[in-house]
Amino acid sequence: MIILGIESSCDETGVALYDSEKGLLGAALHSQIDMHKLYGGVVPELASRDHIRRIIPLLDQVLSEANISKKDIDAVAVTEGPGLAGALLVGTSVGYAIGLALNIPVIGVHHMEGHLYSCLLAGEDLKFPFIALLVSGGHTQIMKVASPGKYELLGETLDDAVGEAFDKTAQALGECYPGGPAVSRFAEQGTPGAINLPRPLLHADNLDFSFSGLKTAVMNTIRLAEDPSAQSFKNDLARAFVDSVTEVLVKKTVKALKKTGYKSLVVAGGVSANKQLREGLIKACKKIGVKVYFPPLALCTDNGAMIAAAAASHLQNIKTLPKEGFSIKPKWQLEGFQ
Known part of the structure; x- marks a missing residue:
């Protein structure tokens, strides 16, 4: 078909x-x-x-x-x-x-x-069930996927989506929208540990996320910096931001995998293209015997x-077109959406 x-x-x-x-x-x-x-x-x-x-x-x-x-x-x-x-x-x-x-x-x-x-578009042989980490400009969610159409929300952001946090951080560093690629590029040149930023909800007893406080911490760090325009400072701050986001996303995802016992992870959404996040998830999942699936970068x-x-x-x-026409759902939860 x-x-x-x-x-x-x-x-x-x-x-x-x-x-x-x-x-x-x-x-x-x-x-x-x-x-x-x-x-x-x-x-x-x-x-x-x-x-x-x-x-x-x-x-x-x-x-x-x-x-x-x-x-x-x-x-x-x-x-x-x-x-x-x-x-x-x-x-x-x-x-x-x-x-x-x-x-x-x-x-x-x-x-x-x-x-x-x-991820199926990469020719991968994905089998159910699996855990899905959905990370984009509008979503940050961990889903339990038992089979096609059977989705259970395990955790989500309580405020900003991770992609939005990337964009706001990039703007604070003087970069244009969208900010993900610029922040990732700066981070590759930054020194790990040169700047410390919080890891929101890292130790919370749930699988939820929060990135508004991290975004505020970035703003405050820039405000207190001696020379916020220096490229070395921008690189180090971007590295601190990416390391914080990566650690939180990786730990929460691994926690979901251990909780369910699932051995497959799908990572999708615009932020799934982030190099540091991919590396962090692959490394962590290898330790627990989980295979990670990513969509093609393009x-x-x-x-x-x-x-x-x-x-x-x-x-x-798939059914024929309803006689009464069609509808849109601007706000539509994936869990129980059918």
């Missing part, structure tokens, strides 16, 4: 074609980073308008790349939520219109479930391929 995947929940317009037997046939992605960085973050109205401009040309590009026609598509998968309401409306309206025009099934996909299945951020792959795991649940 060939599935057309459409993603437009925030600031990336993604379209892809996925064959349930052959894998990814083609994918196209447009990032709005250059537009939003002028404002220091995502502007919802601008995001929606840009999705409208990009989505059809991207669809044509993918069809040409895969060398198939629209009539070859068997089903459409589109992000139904969570995300920005206006942005979600663009993808869902186009997706359901295609479904109506071609008289093929349409399935609304949970955005975070798409990230869960993104597919860590939002994309249509992961949405199509997630839909492929629910082929038996």
Whole structure:
């Protein structure tokens, strides 16, 4: 079955074609980073308008790349939520219109479930059950995944998502949005232990996270520094920040693995591309005999391929387009979402 995947929940317009037997046939992605960085973050109205401009040309590009026609598509998968309401409306309206025009099934996909299945795009043979660490600009969660569609939330952030903390730290260091790559790059040149930052909730008897206090500690460290503009200081502070985040994420994830006894870990979301986090998780999981799965670096951020792959795991649940139309779910919990 060939599935057309459409993603437009925030600031990336993604379209892809996925064959349930052959894998990814083609994918196209447009990032709005250059537009939003002028404002220091995502502007919802601008995001929606840009999705409208990009989505059809991207669809044509993918069809040409895969060398198939629209009539070859068997089903459409589109992000139904969570995300920005206006942005979600663009993808869902186009997706359901295609479904109506071609008289093929349409399935609304949970955005975070798409990230869960993104590692399959690397050709990995992932087997259930597993623990999932979902880390992005809007989410920081540890999920227990028993089987497709059966998800249990074990822990999540109580305030800022880890990706947001990366962005705010980068801005404090004088870097543009998005800040993750810059902070990681600075950290590689920093000296471990040169600056000490707190490890929020590291020893708490739960699997929850908190990053607002860490963000405040970064701001205070900059305010008290003798020369906050010095590159060596920026490098050391970035290293301290990344080390703090990595230690907390790794310890909490390992705790979840030991608690459940699961031997597989999926790490997904934009922050899963972070080099230090990958290294920390691989090292820690090797000690306890756990295999770690990451999505391809190019597919860590939002994309249509992961949405199509997630839909492929629910082929038996794909139904025809409801007569009453479609819906979006800007606020949609992954746990018990079906």
